Every structure is written in structure tokens, then in C-alpha cells.
Amino acid sequence: MRPTGKLHLGNYMGALHNWVNLQNDYECYFFVADLHALTTDYADPSNILPNTREVMLDYLAAGLDPAKSVLFVQSQVKQHFELPLYLGMITPVGWLERVPSYKDMQENLAEKDLSMYGFLGYPVLMASDILLYQPKYVPVGQDQQAHVELTREVARRFNNFYKLNGEEVLPEPDVLLTPSPKLPGTDGRKMSKSYGNTILLSDPEPEVRKKLKTMVTDPARVRRTDPGDPDKCPVGDLHKVFSSHDTLEKVYAGCRTAGIGCIECKGWAADALVQILNPIQERRAKYSDADVDDVLKDGAARAEARAEQTMAEVRAAMKLA
The missing domain is CATH 1.10.240.10 (Tyrosyl-Transfer RNA Synthetase)
Incomplete structure (x- = not known):
């Protein structure tokens, strides 16, 4: 989730509640997407760091368990910077412009100048976030299926160009649809x-x-x-x-x-x-700042170790190593 503030019941029922259940059956990676926050809040990033801590506290409060899942902050795993560069080299601009949320966000955030390379390319960053861990499934609601489909297309294109010893490196992950009940806000609109x-x-x-x-x-x-x-x-x-x-x-x-x-x-x-x-x-009350720091440090180390396995294969396939 993007660190735009403390999480609400809509976030809980739309994702967190499902994540807590999934961690009992799958090897799961959950992170706070602070790099994604920069795509719209680049001019004033002062709230990103404090909001990141609040979101992680809400993750833990909701029941995500660092002993079962890998919990980390996106920018603390440097492979999240590297893979988007490689995938961006092979992703057509037209693919990015047709992502449904691209124009929606431009209209909804008309007061911000979003004519930036980072905003146009955020679906590549999202695809990289997923593919770094070579997953089988991505747990999302129906409104996020388009992002996973783009991820599959990017992986397919990469595998067409590059192979490692004749084998494909990046799997095409499947959508794991999770229930997301209608949850209105106090004014009757979607809770936001x-x-x-x-x-x-x-x-x-x-x-x-x-x-x-x-x-x-x-x-x-x-x-x-x-x-x-x-x-x-x-x-x-x-x-x-x-x-x-x-x-x-x-x-x-x-x-x-x-x-x-x-x-x-x-x-x-x-x-x-x-x-x-x-x-x-x-x-939530049981976690001190020091506890959160320990969770994030351990999570970043575990995520980085797994992400580097993927990147070693990617570099070798691209003849960059």
C-alpha cells in the first residue's frame, strides 16, 4: 500500500483482512510502497516517512506476522530500483498509456502536474515489485486485475527477448482474486x-x-x-x-x-x-518504535536476499553480469 496516512476500514476489508489469512497458506511478501508515493507526491515528500511507519504499524495491528510473512519498505530493497530500469527498456509506451488508472488519476488529481516520467512508468515499477519475487500468485481485488495483466505481458516480453540457459526467468503470475466487500464511507461514497x-x-x-x-x-x-x-x-x-x-x-x-x-x-x-x-x-499498542525498526530491518534483509536471487538470473539472461 502507498503510505498516504493511517489505514482505514476500507483498506482492511479490501486487502489486509485477506492478507492475514493468506499468510497461513503461502510464502508472502508485503511492503509499504513509498517509491509509488513519489509518483504523485514528488514535490512534497515530507509525509512519506512518518506515514510509512503508520502503515507498517497498521499492518502489524491487523495481524500480519513477521514470523510468517516478509514485511518491508520498498525503498529499503535496492533491487526495486534496478529491475524497473531493465524492464522499462522493453516496455512500449502505449502499454503504459492504456492502463485504466493512468487517466483516472490524472483526472482525479488535476491540481497536480503528473506529466512526469515516473508517473507514466509507475506500472513498470509495479510490475517489478511483483516479478522480483518470481511469484505464482498476486492477491488483488477485481479492480487491480489490469495491473497484473500488464505484469504478465511485461514478463512475457522479457522472456521472449532473454533466457537463461534456455529457461524463462520471470514467471507470469496469476491473479488470486480476494473478496472485497462494498464498504461505504460516512458520506455514502466509497471509503477513501x-x-x-x-x-x-x-x-x-x-x-x-x-x-x-x-x-x-x-x-x-x-x-x-x-x-x-x-x-x-x-x-x-x-x-x-x-x-x-x-x-x-x-x-x-x-x-x-x-x-x-x-x-x-x-x-x-x-x-x-x-x-x-x-x-x-x-x-497496535504492543509495538514500540524500536519493534517496528526491528521488523523493517529484518524484512528488508529477507526481501533483499530473495530479490537478489531473481536479479542474478535477470542480469545473466541479459548478458549484463
Whole structure:
């Protein structure tokens, strides 16, 4: 993840929750993408370092275990600088320009000048991040499949040009689709830091309840006596993800008959969120700055050792060694 600030529930349900489960069955590498942050925040990188620590703390708090997974910061593994240069030599500009997020980000960040080599080439950096570890799978949601497909195309092109003793060096990784439930922010739109509508993993209980009280609901419920529909309500969407079956039944019955008010319904949603967030925050509190430093140092060493195995093969295949 890019270090743009503390992580929120959307990040947790969209990725972290799945990652925690995957580490029990796979050899996993998870990093904070500080180099990617420079593609848009190059003019003022002052927040990247403190945000990197916050994101890593959220990784650990969510349950990523340094004994099971390799946790590191992208810029601390120098092979993440080297492979993009080689892959950039063989990647057509047209491939980069057709990446769906290329124009989307230019439109969404119109206030920033993104006509930079680094921004155009960030899909090559992303492909390198993946291919450095010669993986079989990349765990992503459906919206990220285009990036993995580009990675496969880059690997295929590299293997067409270069082989090592007749063998292909870079595998074409498969997408490992992970569930990513719809999770609205407090204003009903997708939960996103850029919208200012997030519930952070580190928000204390009073803050969670305060944010839920202001959350938008089914517009049909103008008055307390008006019936509503949880399927048309952002609070209802939160219940579907986090609440128990019994609570969900009460929500549907009470909302559709106007038997409950939105305040009571929001309180039940807050109860469910707090049950999820409390153990996350308890784990977060156990890690000191020194602990995080140790995790990052060990993770960088392990990632670098694995990445260098790949780079030795890449250099040899390209006749650069």
C-alpha cells in the first residue's frame, strides 16, 4: 500500500483482512510502497516517512506476522530500483498509456502536474515489485486485475527477448482474486482518505461512534416514522459486512417497518465496528518504535536476499553480469 496516512476500514476489508489469512497458506511478501508515493507526491515528500511507519504499524495491528510473512519498505530493497530500469527498456509506451488508472488519476488529481516520467512508468515499477519475487500468485481485488495483466505481458516480453540457459526467468503470475466487500464511507461514497469519509483502524471508540452518528442513511427516511430499506442505506452496507446474522435481521425488520430509528441502527453498527477494531488497536499498542525498526530491518534483509536471487538470473539472461 502507498503510505498516504493511517489505514482505514476500507483498506482492511479490501486487502489486509485477506492478507492475514493468506499468510497461513503461502510464502508472502508485503511492503509499504513509498517509491509509488513519489509518483504523485514528488514535490512534497515530507509525509512519506512518518506515514510509512503508520502503515507498517497498521499492518502489524491487523495481524500480519513477521514470523510468517516478509514485511518491508520498498525503498529499503535496492533491487526495486534496478529491475524497473531493465524492464522499462522493453516496455512500449502505449502499454503504459492504456492502463485504466493512468487517466483516472490524472483526472482525479488535476491540481497536480503528473506529466512526469515516473508517473507514466509507475506500472513498470509495479510490475517489478511483483516479478522480483518470481511469484505464482498476486492477491488483488477485481479492480487491480489490469495491473497484473500488464505484469504478465511485461514478463512475457522479457522472456521472449532473454533466457537463461534456455529457461524463462520471470514467471507470469496469476491473479488470486480476494473478496472485497462494498464498504461505504460516512458520506455514502466509497471509503477513501481523499474524500475525508473514513473510519480509521486506529480510531478510538468515541470517535467511531461520533463518525457513525453523522453517517448518511436511506434518503427515503425523512422522518422517524418513514420506513426505509437497508439495501439502499450505507449504514445497512456496514451491517452486511460486520454485524451478526441476528443483528442484521433486526435491522431489516426494524428499518422496513420504521420500528427502529436511524440513530439506534447506527449504534448497532458502531457496536459491530468496535468489536472488530478493539483487538486491532490492542495489537497496535504492543509495538514500540524500536519493534517496528526491528521488523523493517529484518524484512528488508529477507526481501533483499530473495530479490537478489531473481536479479542474478535477470542480469545473466541479459548478458549484463
